Amino acid sequence: MKTVRSDFEILKKTINNQPLTYLDTAATSQKPNQVLAAIQNYYLKDNANVHRGVYTLSEQATQAYEDARTKVGHFLNAPSARNIVFTRSTTESLNWLAQSFGPGQVEAGDEILLTYLEHHSNIVPWQVLAQKTGAKLKYVGLTEDGQVDLVDFADQLTTKTKIVSFAHVSNVLGTLAPVKKMVAMAHEVGARVIVDGAQAVAHLPVDVQDLDVDFYAFSGHKVYGPTGIGVLYGRTELLEAMEPAQYGGEMIEKVGLESSTFQPAPWKFEAGTPNIAGAIGLGAALDYMQELGLAQVSDYETDLMEETVTKLLAIPGLTLYGPQNGHDRYGVAAFNLAGVHPHDVATILDQEGVEVRAGHHCAQPLMAYLGLPATVRVSLGVYNNSADIDRLCAGLHQVREYFAND
Amino acid sequence: MTNANLDNLYRQVLIDYAKNPHNYQKPLPADAVQVEKYNPSCGDIIQIKAQVVADTIEDISFDGNGCAISMAAASMLTDLLRGETLAGAKELLEKFSAMLVTDEEADPALGELALMQGVRKFPTRMKCATLASHATLAVINQVEEEQ
Numbered sequence: 001m002k003t004v005r006s007d008f009e010i011l012k013k014t015i016n017n018q019p020l021t022y023l024d025t026a027a028t029s030q031k032p033n034q035v036l037a038a039i040q041n042y043y044l045k046d047n048a049n050v051h052r053g054v055y056t057l058s059e060q061a062t063q064a065y066e067d068a069r070t071k072v073g074h075f076l077n078a079p080s081a082r083n084i085v086f087t088r089s090t091t092e093s094l095n096w097l098a099q100s101f102g103p104g105q106v107e108a109g110d111e112i113l114l115t116y117l118e119h120h121s122n123i124v125p126w127q128v129l130a131q132k133t134g135a136k137l138k139y140v141g142l143t144e145d146g147q148v149d150l151v152d153f154a155d156q157l158t159t160k161t162k163i164v165s166f167a168h169v170s171n172v173l174g175t176l177a178p179v180k181k182m183v184a185m186a187h188e189v190g191a192r193v194i195v196d197g198a199q200a201v202a203h204l205p206v207d208v209q210d211l212d213v214d215f216y217a218f219s220g221h222k223v224y225g226p227t228g229i230g231v232l233y234g235r236t237e238l239l240e241a242m243e244p245a246q247y248g249g250e251m252i253e254k255v256g257l258e259s260s261t262f263q264p265a266p267w268k269f270e271a272g273t274p275n276i277a278g279a280i281g282l283g284a285a286l287d288y289m290q291e292l293g294l295a296q297v298s299d300y301e302t303d304l305m306e307e308t309v310t311k312l313l314a315i316p317g318l319t320l321y322g323p324q325n326g327h328d329r330y331g332v333a334a335f336n337l338a339g340v341h342p343h344d345v346a347t348i349l350d351q352e353g354v355e356v357r358a359g360h361h362c363a364q365p366l367m368a369y370l371g372l373p374a375t376v377r378v379s380l381g382v383y384n385n386s387a388d389i390d391r392l393c394a395g396l397h398q399v400r401e402y403f404a405n406d
Numbered sequence: 407m408t409n410a411n412l413d414n415l416y417r418q419v420l421i422d423y424a425k426n427p428h429n430y431q432k433p434l435p436a437d438a439v440q441v442e443k444y445n446p447s448c449g450d451i452i453q454i455k456a457q458v459v460a461d462t463i464e465d466i467s468f469d470g471n472g473c474a475i476s477m478a479a480a481s482m483l484t485d486l487l488r489g490e491t492l493a494g495a496k497e498l499l500e501k502f503s504a505m506l507v508t509d510e511e512a513d514p515a516l517g518e519l520a521l522m523q524g525v526r527k528f529p530t531r532m533k534c535a536t537l538a539s540h541a542t543l544a545v546i547n548q549v550e551e552e553q
Contacts, residue, residue: 339425341473343448344416347531351409360449367449373471374449402416403425403474 004292005383007032018353021391026171026199026332026379027357029224031285038284039226039277049273051250065276068283069266075286076216076233077207083239085232085266086279090198091121093217093232094165096245096269097194098125101215101238102163105192108134110162113191115140115148115177116369117170120362122196126165135162142369146173146322154185161191168200168216172361172377173322174305174332176200179211187212192238198222202381203301203330205294208233220278224382225285229278232269239265246271292382301380305329308378308389315396321375334361334375337396340403342376348402349395356392415524415531416474424474427481429488432467439549442470443541445533450476454484454541458549461491466542473534475525480538482518492546499539499546506535 005011008030013020022030048058050065066081073081087093102125106112112126116139130137138161141152148166157164164186169176179195186193197218200206208216215238220229234242244251244262248271253261262268289297306326312318317338323329337345342358349356357377360367367373378392438457444450450472457465466488468480483502487495502519505512512520525535 341424341477343450343473343531343534344475347415347528348412351412359447364449373451402412403421 004032005385007034007288008383009033009036011383015353015355016351018351019391021352021354021388023354023356023378023380023384023388023392025202025381025384026222026377028221028227029202029381030383031226031281032224032288034288035225035281035284039281042277042280047276050276051267061276064280065274068279071283071286072231072233075201075206075290076231077209078233079209079236082264082266083208083233083236085234085239085269086274087217087230087232087269088228088275089221089230090196090217090219091230093215093230094121094194094196095125096232097165097215097217098129100243100245101192102126102129103133104241104243106130106133106135106162109160110135111138111158111160112136112163112165113138113140113153113156113161113186114164115153115166116142116366117146117148117167117173117175117177118165118363118365119167119171119196119198120364122165122167123365126163136160139365140166145324145328146170146175147328148175148177148182150178150181150185153182157185157189157191159189161186161189163194164191165194165196167196167198168206169197169203169330169332170322170366171199171332172334172363172366172375174199174329174334174379175322176204176328176330179213183212199331202289202297204298214238220282220285223282223285224288225282226278229275229282231282234265236265239269242269244268244271248272250274297382300382301331302327304380304384304386304389305331305333307386308333308380308392311389311393312396315393315400317400318396321370321372331381332377332379334377336372336375337399337403340399342374344403345376345396345399348399349392352391352395352398354388354392354395411524411527415528417521417524419518420478420521420524421474423478423481427468427477429467429481429484430477431469432465434465434467438465439545439552441541441544441548443537443544445472445537447533448473450534450537452476452480452537452541454480454538454545456487456542456545456549458492461493463487463490463492463495468538468541472537473531475522475531475534476537479519479522479535482521483538483542486517486519487542492550496543496546499543502539503536506532 048061216233221227309326346358452470
């Protein structure tokens with residue numbers, strides 16, 4: 001990944017007179033020139049509304065938008081581009097499922113099973129669905145090193161379980177859920193499985209058919225694409241049966257005074273003018289990832305994470321949460337320094353140009369489960385290198401000096 | 407490595423207060439008024455408890471969890487306000503808020519709280535500095551409403 005840094009203009013920036021050391025890719029990734037060029041090129045050369053013009057320019061815009069859908073389909077190894085719905089984000093994908101798929105799937109007394117690792121966006125929509133339907137929300141516990149506890153998962157799965165929804169990769173601990181096993185176990189009891197792939201797609205190859213998931217959601221901006229574009233993959237028969245979450249132009253077939261008919265999936269879900277430039281930018285980001293090679297990206301990041309974990313654990317007073325090695329982590333390491341609040345750590349690092357996240361990482365139930373008010377979180381992208389980790393560690397030593405026990 | 411902004415923010419006194427805060431988890435009589443303030447963006451939480459007799463803050467304490475800035479601010483603020491009248495306390499809280507948004511020297515009436523001036527260079531940490539003062543103002547307002 002030596003060459004990729006030059007693709008990211010922003011990395012030339014200085015922060016507080018120091019070189020930018022960006023270690024918050026789990027919040028949002030930086031964008032390579034290739035993505036920015038694709039977006040600009042669309043507005044310069046192909047801009048028109050999609051799916052409605054008979055004129056050539058509209059046809060070109062439609063083609064570019066639908067090409068992006070095809071790219072997403074290939075990226076996830078979906079059976080067809082028609083399994084790919086464009087949304088605003090992972091959050092919107094999960095909300096649409098809770099609002100449109102959920103009510104037909106659960107009734108009073110049924111169970112929705114999540115894990116303690118979930119981001120708020122994979123908790124709150126299900127809470128609201130449970131409150132509305134009288135379904136029960138349950139959470140699967142974790143093993144000592146922050147993995148989904150499969151014994152507890154098996155215990156909690158019952159014939160009442162109708163929806164199982166969990167993160168592919170934890171945004172706090174970086175652990176990888178055993179998706180295939182969990183899907184097989186959930187299907188055994190007749191539950192449908194939704195996987196939140198927000199933290200996974202930038203770090204490892206994802207094959208939705210091999211994983212056998214019913215739905216898979218991710219955001220463009222965490223995989224080197226623009227903000228405001230997300231993806232919902234769904235099985236054909238489930239998407240066909242699911243009601244749209246929004247109505248309006250584009251998604252209709254025929255509109256009468258009293259009722260209307262809709263387009264087939266995925267277009268029936270995309271009411272109004274979609275985020276055309278966002279979809280095209282996402283397509284360019286996935287092209288970029290595929291040129292780098294997902295397996296190569298994964299190997300490079302695993303090596304860098306091993307180095308990160310080794311160097312972090314050498315710092316006195318540092319507690320790392322989750323697996324104590326690099327190879328069981330995908331892009332994320334959360335930790336604390338004894339006697340120093342994470343915000344103070346982040347402020348001091350920021351003065352050195354090192355940008356990390358501090359807080360609860362939109363995972364308050366996990367923080368409560370771990371008994372932590374907050375943590376520092378560093379997360380890696382393809383552009384990070386050993387020098388970044390050295391600057392992080394130098395900054396952490398400086399934090400210790402400010403908060404020295406004398 | 408030295409950094410003037412950081413040196414100004416994390417003065418030794420502030421770090422000492424963050425590590426050994428005054429009035430922290432100090433029990434007060436059952437009739438003390440308590441308000442909790444939470445910063446949802448970072449998870450910091452502070453409860454201010456005050457025992458007001460007639461018009462005077464007889465005693466004041468705090469509890470919670472937060473960064474060095476918020477803990478030290480709560481420590482210094484509670485020290486400052488003990489023994490103040492409600493009106494006097496309100497005035498000091500206003501002076502404290504004003505201090506954080508100007509470049510001028512802090513009002514001497516603020517005493518040690520003047521140390522919090524270092525936060526001026528850190529806009530993202532302003533909420534940490536003011537969490538305790540917001541909670542205290544809410545306590546005073548609640549007492550006044552009840553009176």
